[in-house]
Amino acid sequence: MNKTGIDEIKVQGRRVLVRVDFNVPMDDKQTITDDTRIRAALPTINYLVENRAKVILTSHLGRPKGKRNSKYSLAPVAVRLSELLGQEVQIAKDCVGKEVKAQIQTLKDSQVLLLENVRFYEEEEKNNPDFAKKLADLAEIYVNDAFGTAHRAHASTEGVAKYIPAYAGFLMKKEVDIMGKALENPARPFIAIIGGAKVSDKIAVIENLLKKVDILIIGGGMANTFLKAQGYEMGKSLVEDDKVALALEMLKMAQTAGVSLLLPSDVVVAKEFSANAPSRTIDITRLEADDLVLDIGPESAEKFAKEVLAAQTVIWNGPMGVFEMEAFARGTEKIAQAMAQCQGITIVGGGDSVAAVEKMGVAAKLTHISTGGGASLEFLEGKVLPGVAALKDK
Ligand code: ADP
Numbered sequence: 001m002n003k004t005g006i007d008e009i010k011v012q013g014r015r016v017l018v019r020v021d022f023n024v025p026m027d028d029k030q031t032i033t034d035d036t037r038i039r040a041a042l043p044t045i046n047y048l049v050e051n052r053a054k055v056i057l058t059s060h061l062g063r064p065k066g067k068r069n070s071k072y073s074l075a076p077v078a079v080r081l082s083e084l085l086g087q088e089v090q091i092a093k094d095c096v097g098k099e100v101k102a103q104i105q106t107l108k109d110s111q112v113l114l115l116e117n118v119r120f121y122e123e124e125e126k127n128n129p130d131f132a133k134k135l136a137d138l139a140e141i142y143v144n145d146a147f148g149t150a151h152r153a154h155a156s157t158e159g160v161a162k163y164i165p166a167y168a169g170f171l172m173k174k175e176v177d178i179m180g181k182a183l184e185n186p187a188r189p190f191i192a193i194i195g196g197a198k199v200s201d202k203i204a205v206i207e208n209l210l211k212k213v214d215i216l217i218i219g220g221g222m223a224n225t226f227l228k229a230q231g232y233e234m235g236k237s238l239v240e241d242d243k244v245a246l247a248l249e250m251l252k253m254a255q256t257a258g259v260s261l262l263l264p265s266d267v268v269v270a271k272e273f274s275a276n277a278p279s280r281t282i283d284i285t286r287l288e289a290d291d292l293v294l295d296i297g298p299e300s301a302e303k304f305a306k307e308v309l310a311a312q313t314v315i316w317n318g319p320m321g322v323f324e325m326e327a328f329a330r331g332t333e334k335i336a337q338a339m340a341q342c343q344g345i346t347i348v349g350g351g352d353s354v355a356a357v358e359k360m361g362v363a364a365k366l367t368h369i370s371t372g373g374g375a376s377l378e379f380l381e382g383k384v385l386p387g388v389a390a391l392k393d394k
């Protein structure tokens with residue numbers, strides 16, 4: 001997987017259609033409450049502006065369900081983007097059609113136009129070929145910089161690439177290069193740390209990683225199901241009883257593959273799922289019938305952190321405990337710190353895990369923070385993402 005980037009093609013004077021992810025949170029008054037996603041697209045947009053392309057941006061916002069709805073207009077995004085770029089960003093009234101085409105005809109080199117919400121058309125999510133062709137007709141080159149929607153085969157993420165040459169924007173390229181290398185040709189030791197609430201969310205991730213890693217660490221709520229499979233009494237902890245057999249199978253798969261699979265040996269428990277509940281740190285053999293496991297214990301955290309420090313490649317997805325509650329955040333914190341200190345390639349994916357490393361202030365010390373929740377999960381599952389597959393290889 002080696003995609004051609006925008007710095008490897010000629011863009012000067014060309015109409016370039018860029019799929020960005022401007023699906024930003026807004027309040028009732030359509031004020032943007034977090035512009036991280038707009039900022040994330042700046043390197044690609046700035047590059048195209050500096051290299052004198054005619055820049056046409058397309059994105060979705062919210063779920064307008066295929067109908068025009070001013071509540072989901074991208075107009076406020078155009079205003080914010082203008083401020084960030086330091087130049088005017090025009091907003092089109094639509095995303096396809098005659099008027100938009102006419103507006104594009106007037107675009108000069110280095111000017112930027114943001115098309116209206118592409119999900120105002122139901123054809124977008126249906127990946128309707130005629131609609132994709134209409135999008136493609138607006139430009140000579142297509143660039144995808146929206147990794148977060150690359151797992152969806154929509155007209156603006158996949159269909160359009162059938163009609164004009166398609167390249168990876170800087171954000172997209174970074175995701176695919178770093179995660180792709182980790183999965184295909186990792187520096188070793190290669191370890192994965194998987195956590196979060198449920199095994200069922202990440203079965204395919206665990207199965208795929210078992211074929212690739214040297215060490216697999218399992219923590220968080222999902223470790224409970226594995227521990228139960230090993231015969232431990234888990235009290236009132238979150239356990240997926242219908243996944244115990246599968247957990248046992250995965251433990252065997254690990255053994256066959258020569259992967260050491262590490263589980264917590266001590267845990268932090270409480271009698272209720274509450275931030276103020278009194279907690280105890282105990283050995284995994286010591287749970288009482290009414291105990292809930294809410295974090296990994298310090299001994300386990302230390303052991304896991306040691307593996308992280310010795311690794312050349314680390315992929316982390318899923319917190320080690322209920323980190324939203326202060327009393328149960330130590331395990332996640334310890335891993336986050338070890339990731340920050342690790343000299344190898346460090347990658348974090350998953351909405352809550354990314355929130356955790358940001359909250360803990362270590363994000364800047366990691367090699368890569370994957371922006372797409374669902375997309376990075378599917379990537380880790382070893383699936384081909386349609387939006388990535390559509391881009392030109394080198
Ligand atoms: P990500 O978004 O990083 O992929 P998940 O969504 O899979 O992560 O899981 C995150 C959630 O898992 C958090 O809200 C956290 O509180 C919860 N969690 C972690 N450990 C436990 C546990 N022992 N019991 C219950 N919930 C847990």
Ligand code: MG
Pocket residue numbers: 350351352
């Ligand atoms: Mg999550």
